[in-house]
Amino acid sequence: MSDRTNLSFREEKGNRKGIFAWILSTDxxxxxxxxxxxxxxxxxxxxxxxxxxxxELLAPGKTVMDPATxxxxxxxxxxxxxxxxxxxxxxxxxxxxxxxxxxxxKDVAFPKINLLSWWIYVFGAIIALSSLFMAGGPPDTGWTFxxxxxxxxNTNMLPAVLGAFILGFSSILTGINFIxxxxxxxxxxxxxxxxxxxxxxxxxxxWIQILAxxxxxxxxxxxxxxxxxxxxxFDPALGGDPIxxxxxxxxxxxxxxxxxxxxxxxxxxxxxxxxxxxxIFGYKAIVLSTLAIAFVGxxxxxxHMFTSGMSGTAxxxxxxxxxxxxxxxxxxxxxxVSTLHKASIQLEAPFFWAASFLFVFMIGGLSGxxxxxxxxxxxxHDTAFVVAxxxxxxFGGVGFAFMGAIHYWFPKIWGRMYNARLATxxxxxxxxxxxxxxxxxxxxxxxxxxxxxxDYVEEFHGPNVVSTIGSWVxxxxxxxxxxxxxxxxxxGEVATKNPWGGRTLEWTxxxxxxxxxxxxxxxxTRSPYDYRKNxxx
Amino acid sequence: MTxxxxxxxxxxxxxxxxxxxxxTELLLFAGLFIVYGVYRYLNPVAFHLAAEELSVTVGMVNTxxxxxxxxxxxxxxxxxxxxxxxxxxxxxxxxxxxxxxxxANKYFEWKGKFSHGIFPGSEDLQRLGHGDTxxxxxxxxxxxxxxxxxxxxxxxxxxxxxxVNNNTLTFENPxxxxxxxxxxxxxxxxxxxxFPLFYLIT
Numbered sequence: 001m002s003d004r005t006n007l008s009f010r011e012e013k014g015n016r017k018g019i020f021a022w023i024l025s026t027d028x029x030x031x032x033x034x035x036x037x038x039x040x041x042x043x044x045x046x047x048x049x050x051x052x053x054x055x056e057l058l059a060p061g062k063t064v065m066d067p068a069t070x071x072x073x074x075x076x077x078x079x080x081x082x083x084x085x086x087x088x089x090x091x092x093x094x095x096x097x098x099x100x101x102x103x104x105x106k107d108v109a110f111p112k113i114n115l116l117s118w119w120i121y122v123f124g125a126i127i128a129l130s131s132l133f134m135a136g137g138p139p140d141t142g143w144t145f146x147x148x149x150x151x152x153x154n155t156n157m158l159p160a161v162l163g164a165f166i167l168g169f170s171s172i173l174t175g176i177n178f179i180x181x182x183x184x185x186x187x188x189x190x191x192x193x194x195x196x197x198x199x200x201x202x203x204x205x206x207w208i209q210i211l212a213x214x215x216x217x218x219x220x221x222x223x224x225x226x227x228x229x230x231x232x233x234f235d236p237a238l239g240g241d242p243i244x245x246x247x248x249x250x251x252x253x254x255x256x257x258x259x260x261x262x263x264x265x266x267x268x269x270x271x272x273x274x275x276x277x278x279x280i281f282g283y284k285a286i287v288l289s290t291l292a293i294a295f296v297g298x299x300x301x302x303x304h305m306f307t308s309g310m311s312g313t314a315x316x317x318x319x320x321x322x323x324x325x326x327x328x329x330x331x332x333x334x335x336x337v338s339t340l341h342k343a344s345i346q347l348e349a350p351f352f353w354a355a356s357f358l359f360v361f362m363i364g365g366l367s368g369x370x371x372x373x374x375x376x377x378x379x380x381h382d383t384a385f386v387v388a389x390x391x392x393x394x395f396g397g398v399g400f401a402f403m404g405a406i407h408y409w410f411p412k413i414w415g416r417m418y419n420a421r422l423a424t425x426x427x428x429x430x431x432x433x434x435x436x437x438x439x440x441x442x443x444x445x446x447x448x449x450x451x452x453x454x455d456y457v458e459e460f461h462g463p464n465v466v467s468t469i470g471s472w473v474x475x476x477x478x479x480x481x482x483x484x485x486x487x488x489x490x491x492g493e494v495a496t497k498n499p500w501g502g503r504t505l506e507w508t509x510x511x512x513x514x515x516x517x518x519x520x521x522x523x524x525t526r527s528p529y530d531y532r533k534n535x536x537x
Numbered sequence: 538m539t540x541x542x543x544x545x546x547x548x549x550x551x552x553x554x555x556x557x558x559x560x561t562e563l564l565l566f567a568g569l570f571i572v573y574g575v576y577r578y579l580n581p582v583a584f585h586l587a588a589e590e591l592s593v594t595v596g597m598v599n600t601x602x603x604x605x606x607x608x609x610x611x612x613x614x615x616x617x618x619x620x621x622x623x624x625x626x627x628x629x630x631x632x633x634x635x636x637x638x639x640x641a642n643k644y645f646e647w648k649g650k651f652s653h654g655i656f657p658g659s660e661d662l663q664r665l666g667h668g669d670t671x672x673x674x675x676x677x678x679x680x681x682x683x684x685x686x687x688x689x690x691x692x693x694x695x696x697x698x699x700x701v702n703n704n705t706l707t708f709e710n711p712x713x714x715x716x717x718x719x720x721x722x723x724x725x726x727x728x729x730x731x732f733p734l735f736y737l738i739t
Contacts, residue, residue, distance in 0.1 A: 109550045176557045184550040214561045218568035222678070230658030231674035232667075233572060238674075239667025244575055248568055 006514035008415060026111035029513060032097030033413070034118050039093060042084040042125065047478065049077040054437070054471040057464050060456055070454035071140035072155070076132070078143025079160055083167050084125050086398050087256060090263035092121070092174060094405050095202045097413060099178060101506040101513060102196050104187025104522045109180040117173040120166060128163025131156035142452060144253070147234035147245035151226045158227060165220040168213045171259075175209030178202050187505070189524035193284065196504045196528040200287050201266030204294040208255045208262070211298070216252030219245065243308055250301035258297040260394060262290060264401030265332055268354050271408050272336050274502040275351035276343035279529040282335040289328030296325040306377045315374055322372035329365055333358060348500070349423035353404030356431050360400060364392030367442065382452075385445025388438045396434060403427070403481070410485065411499045415512040416492030422484040430477025436470030504528050548712045555716040559723045562686075566727055569679050573734060576671045583668020588739040590655075591676070592646070596736035599642050600728065606635035607725045610694070610718045617711045622701060625714075629698040632721065636691045643684055647677075676735050683731060686724045693717045 009029045014021050022030055056063045056070055065073070096114065100107050108114050131138045139160045141150050150157055182203050186195065223245075225231045232238025234245040273280040280286065302310060302318030310318075336358060345351065367389040370376050380386060411417055440463035445451070449460045456464065498507040505524075509517055577584045613628035650673075654661030657677050662670050697717050700706035706713055 109547065110554060113554075172558075172561050176554050176561075179557060180550050180554045183553060184547055210557055210561055211564065214564035215568045218565045221682075222568075222572070225657070225674075225678050229674075229677075231678060232670050233674065233678075238663065238670050239576075239580070240671065241575065241579075244572065248571070251568075 006510060006519070008510060008512040009515045010512055012515045024115070026107075026115045027515060028096050028100050028107050028111065028114060029413075031114050031118050032093050032095075035088060035092040035096060035121070038118075038122060038125070039085055039088060042080050046077055046080040046085060047475065049073050049080070051471050051475060053077065054468045056454055057456070058468045059465075060458060060461060062455075065454075067454045068137075068140065071452075072138045074452055075139050075142050075160075079128060079139075079164065081394075082143055082256075083128065083164050084121075086260045086394055087167075087171060088121060088174070089260065089398060089402055090267060090405060091178065091202055091205055091259075092118075093402075094198070094267065094409060095174070095178060095205075095263060098409065098506055099181060099199055099202055100185070101509060101517050102199050102504055103182065103185060103190060104505050104518065104524060105181065105185040106516050106518065106521075108177050109184055110177050113173050114177055117170040117177070120170040120173070124163045124166030124170060126163075127166060128160050130163075131159040134159070144249060145220070145223060146249075147223070147226070147240075147242040148236065150223055151235065158224065161220045161223050161227075165217055165224075168217045168220075171209050172213050175206035175213070179206040179210070182206075187522050187524050193287070194524055194527055197269035197280070197283070197286055197290075198263070198266035198504075201262040201269070201290050204290045205259050205262045208259050208294050208297065212252045212255035212259070215248060216256075219248040219252070222248075243305070246305050246308055247301070250304045254301040254304065255294075255297050257390075257393070258293055260398045262293060264357075264398045265290070265329075267401045267405040267408070268336065268357055269332075270502075270504065271350045271354040271404050272339050273529045273531070274408070274500050275346045275348060275354070276339050277346065277501065277531055278339055278343045279527070279531050280335065281338035281341075282331075283527070283529065285331055286335050289331040292328040293325065296321060296328070300325050303372050303377075306374060307381045319372055319374050323369065326365060326369055326372075329361075333362065333365075346500070348407075349418075349420060349427055350404050350408035350500070352424060352427045352431075353400050353407060356427070357397065357400040357404060360392050360396030360434070364389060364396055367392065380445060382450055383445035384441040384449045384451050387451045388441035388445060391438050391441075396438070403430075406485065408500070409506070410488070411495035412506055412511050412513070414489045414492070415495055415510075416488055416490075417495045417499065418484050418488035418492055422480060426477050426480035426484060428477075429480060430474055433470050433472070433474030433477050437467050437474055438470070440464070440467040440470070503530060546710075548710075551712045551716060552719075555719050559719060562723055563727075566679070566682075566730075569675070569682070570730070570734075573675050573679070576668075576675065580668030580671060583666055584672050585739055587665075587669045587672035588735060588737075591736050593736050595642060595646050596732050599639050600732050602635050602639045602642070603725045603728050606632045606639075607722055609635065610721045614711065614714055614718050617701065617706070617714055618708050620708050622704075622707075625701050626698060629694055629701065632694055633691060633698070636687055636694070640684065640687060640691075643680065679731055680735070683724070683727055686727070690717070690721050690724050693720060 009027055014025065016024055022034060025031065052064070053070065053073055056065050096108070134156050136154055136156045139145070139150075139153065139155045139157045141153060141155075141157065145157070145161060150161075182195070182199060222231075222233045226233055226235065230238075232240045234240040234242050236242060269280060269286055300318060300321045302314055303322045306315060306318075336354075367385070371380055371386065371389055407418070407423060444460055444463050444467075447460070449456055495511045497509070497511055499511075500507075505522060506513075508522065609628045609631040613625050613632065616624040616628055650656065655673055656662070657674050662673055694717055697706060697714050700713065
């Protein structure tokens, strides 16, 4: 079965033993896996918190927790999911593991800095989560840390804010590493427009990480200064302006949404041509729309603040730009759908994830347009509609792409196949649970249920029950998926080099790859999605 | 994983990485420049009066010190390429000395302000009004963050000097010196903006 010739990167013996061979390794594949395990651990923590929140909302009034605990839980859920899971998510795991292989390199440009950024990530995570175990309890501000409450609350704001600041460094270093790697280390013959789309999206992501993260870094530092030194940057009592905080925060945090979604789009752009057995439709349009999203995404932050108080000109401009940023995303969706047109599709688990990604991403995107329009925004602002919208994008979009990516590259990473039937079952239950969980929130928000409330009036009871049941179904799906993957990582059938018939470079190396990825650096002569039969092998 | 067969070295990549990092540093300060701009616009008179409290002489001396230190580290990068170890060390030590002088100057400047009851969160400052609170809040925050960068640069240059001294950094691999130089110029550049914003515009 196996066509491996070399020792794989996981069998290779360094001169360190046991766990140190991993946590001190500068091999990009081992670092990717370190990230994977850490991110999955935090993701499961966040899921448990989310399920607890839904449980509280099962019935009006107090169900399982008091309001203060609910506030702390939705804050932690947000901080963990955004800063520890979704922002590093695809780039840190699949970017690290696959970027060098996909562009025909032996490692990233700065392997030691790569390891450092994982350590910074772990350090930041520990700092952020230490607030849980200190007197005063975890912060209760929401993950946005809005001023002036962020420096008035008696909960442990400092660890959370400092942790997020430190995590920013990890993100920046990864971004720099990827950009330099892509500039300097592409295999001979791989021109920019012969580069696969996943590296392209990592390139766009890297630039957003570099350009946006420092702004949130300094903003979080200002919150620290505010709390420790009582400076007054955002405190109206001292002359500061809380709205300015919101601007600075969203100057980062809106582009951060594109840090999350771009690599997800990249993964989808890899999965779809492989399972359609067809060259991707409009390669250049996808590349250019990636760069357009990275660029325009920078100028739309004001749409988070339509009700905060801004001049009419600013409102119209931000609303218009928000509509404009939807165009490149729509271009990508059309390209993916056109790729599937008249294709002979292989129905495998990664494809199901990609197809359902299209479905949930469309719903998330279109509800975003509803929120980007000024008039509807006034009605929907701070309601469950917003929560449904961004969960459809961030959990539906990024989460489904992550699941698709892990099912797609699983044979490459672990060198084994998973049980296809179980994977499909898990996907179906997860997908049904996801829609049951979040679709009712659109109705709830539309009829006026505010977000972040632990209580609600009787009229909202029905949809909330449906939503909570959805969270259980989703959890069941997740358990099946995890069981299947964890079991298959050691017990699955041994995988070949190219189980899906992919055309990009990672399918030409062993599964799992050897330490150096390639015996000889490949010379690239054709485009990455060349599915013409006559040049096969 | 020390069994890595290939030793990958790409000086161009290292410099590209450093430039990108410098970019992020500029953006870090850019956030503060925005805040400064907004509050100056909202409190023009108070900012004008508060700026007159700062000594232009002290600020100018520090500007000159930093400009000279940028020149000395630039000369160190040239000296190392001319294989002149003594001269390289001399210029590095000069840079370190100037960095120290800058910090000493800063220390006395801050100390003077503190003794007049001007420091973040002080009651004297709050009596002066919102504009002064914000001006000096920004002053301490921005020059403090800049001083932190001076300290980081100091540590970096010390490491470079040690490595030049024990011959592990020579004309064959000057990239660490080059990158430290780039970083030092960044620190200088930020000061070039801080100086007029706080001392000169009155």
